[in-house]
Amino acid sequence: MKHPVRLQVNGRAVxxxxxxRLNLADFVRDHLHLTATHVGCEHxxxxxxxxxxxxxxxxxxxxxxxxxxxxxxxxxxxxSCDPVMVRLRAAFTAEHALQCGYCTPGMLITARDIVLRLPxxxxxxxxxxxxxxxxxxxxxxxxxxxxxxxxxxxLSEPSEPSEPx
Amino acid sequence: MKPAPFDWLQARTVDEAxxxxxxxxxDALVVAGSQSLGPMLNLRxxxxxxxxxxxxxxxxxxxxxxxxxxAGPAITYGSLVTHAAIEDGRVADGTNGLMPxxxxxxxxxxxxxxxxxxxxxCHADPAGDWGTALTLLSATALIEGPAGRRAxxxxxxxxxxxxxxxxxxxxxxGLRVPRLPPGTRWAYEKCxxxxxxxxxxxxxxxxxxxxxxxxxxxxxxxxxxxxxxxRGILRDGFDPVRARAALASAGLDGDxxxxxxxxxxxxxxxxxxxxxxxxxxx
Numbered sequence: 034m035k036h037p038v039r040l041q042v043n044g045r046a047v048x049x050x051x052x053x054r055l056n057l058a059d060f061v062r063d064h065l066h067l068t069a070t071h072v073g074c075e076h077x078x079x080x081x082x083x084x085x086x087x088x089x090x091x092x093x094x095x096x097x098x099x100x101x102x103x104x105x106x107x108x109x110x111x112x113s114c115d116p117v118m119v120r121l122r123a124a125f126t127a128e129h130a131l132q133c134g135y136c137t138p139g140m141l142i143t144a145r146d147i148v149l150r151l152p153x154x155x156x157x158x159x160x161x162x163x164x165x166x167x168x169x170x171x172x173x174x175x176x177x178x179x180x181x182x183x184x185x186x187x188l189s190e191p192s193e194p195s196e197p198x
Numbered sequence: 199m200k201p202a203p204f205d206w207l208q209a210r211t212v213d214e215a216x217x218x219x220x221x222x223x224x225d226a227l228v229v230a231g232s233q234s235l236g237p238m239l240n241l242r243x244x245x246x247x248x249x250x251x252x253x254x255x256x257x258x259x260x261x262x263x264x265x266x267x268x269a270g271p272a273i274t275y276g277s278l279v280t281h282a283a284i285e286d287g288r289v290a291d292g293t294n295g296l297m298p299x300x301x302x303x304x305x306x307x308x309x310x311x312x313x314x315x316x317x318x319x320c321h322a323d324p325a326g327d328w329g330t331a332l333t334l335l336s337a338t339a340l341i342e343g344p345a346g347r348r349a350x351x352x353x354x355x356x357x358x359x360x361x362x363x364x365x366x367x368x369x370x371x372g373l374r375v376p377r378l379p380p381g382t383r384w385a386y387e388k389c390x391x392x393x394x395x396x397x398x399x400x401x402x403x404x405x406x407x408x409x410x411x412x413x414x415x416x417x418x419x420x421x422x423x424x425x426x427x428x429r430g431i432l433r434d435g436f437d438p439v440r441a442r443a444a445l446a447s448a449g450l451d452g453d454x455x456x457x458x459x460x461x462x463x464x465x466x467x468x469x470x471x472x473x474x475x476x477x478x479x480x
Contacts (some may be wrong), residue, residue, distance in 0.1 A: 054204060077309060094236070095237055
């Protein structure tokens with residue numbers, strides 16, 4: 034039986050009728066055609082489907098859409114003008130932090146969380162925080178460098194405005 | 199994979215959840231954070247006909263800091279408190295930083311923002327952190343069910359891997375965690391192949407020299423957390439012969455590799471409680 038859901042996705046009000054077993058990743062991809070959210074392992078391990086749920090990173094593959102009624106969802110598409118994401122995109126490009134791109138949306142959302150939540154993170158901490166996002170191309174070196182470079186740039190300009198989390 | 203079809207009920211009260219669970223006659227599962235149940239549904243390891251969603255039950259998010267019952271000062275956490283809330287210090291901690299450290303080591307941040315302490319305890323994965331940590335802390339599980347409310351010491355709560363005393367219709371509503379007495383040193387050491395991966399061994403330790411008490415719990419052992427009651431293990435820092443004997447008498451010496459892991463975690467924990475400054479850690 035389908036259930037009604039009303040939620041915010043990337044700042045837009047969305048209403049839909051969903052089967053309870055529909056996960057949030059399939060909902061944003063197949064129903065809203067927001068395909069930046071990638072589906073990898075489908076059991077919460079690989080991190081490709083990571084989105085922001087009420088501002089905090091969450092796995093879209095193991096959160097069911099029916100349970101997101103009244104909540105605020107932000108996918109990578111909804112962060113295109115976010116000042117931290119603008120910097121991270123440039124840094125990922127500069128540091129060769131992606132190759133095939135499958136993990137990249139989840140990596141970017143986790144990277145943004147690291148930058149905003151852990152402004153003093155060193156390389157070791159960045160690596161620990163990235164443990165929940167798997168990349169099979171880069172060996173992580175470029176990803177870690179990209180995040181470190183954004184953290185470093187922000188430390189030298191601490192007043193840069195950012196969206197509240 | 200996608201889950202087998204199921205229906206979903208958003209419960210607004212504990213009574214409504216318990217009623218729905220009873221009516222489903224064992225064919226319903228409770229969902230809180232869905233960070234363990236979600237994967238199990240996706241992998242079709244479980245195929246319930248109904249999910250009873252308890253996230254809309256407001257009281258289950260409460261944290262009662264003023265719990266000074268007959269059993270001494272404690273903090274009671276509603277089942278829906280997330281690992282991230284404990285990690286970030288957004289809820290009270292009476293364990294001098296032990297619970298936030300445990301929370302910080304659970305899976306990944308994107309899991310911790312959704313996963314709940316109550317869900318983790320009910321799931322009873324032997325590698326789960328809260329089972330071991332709350333056994334170490336001598337917590338009490340607060341359960342509501344068809345027969346009313348009851349409190350079960352956590353040491354008797356876990357029956358084995360993924361097994362608990364919860365009967366069909368029972369709902370874990372909260373966890374009462376005694377505050378650690380002043381001067382208690384603690385350690386929580388776990389071994390994972392990779393940060394956030396399921397643990398292969400966990401050893402938790404509490405030591406209070408003024409009271410002459412020591413408590414050791416070995417988790418991630420394939421079954422329920424095991425309490426080892428032998429202060430002699432900490433004689434002169436760490437006595438590996440005595441530690442090995444204690445693990446053997448608890449039946450944890452079946453696999454030589456895992457036995458070595460448990461011993462290594464126990465040695466690290468012993469070092470930690472002997473060098474730690476009481477009242478502050480790291």
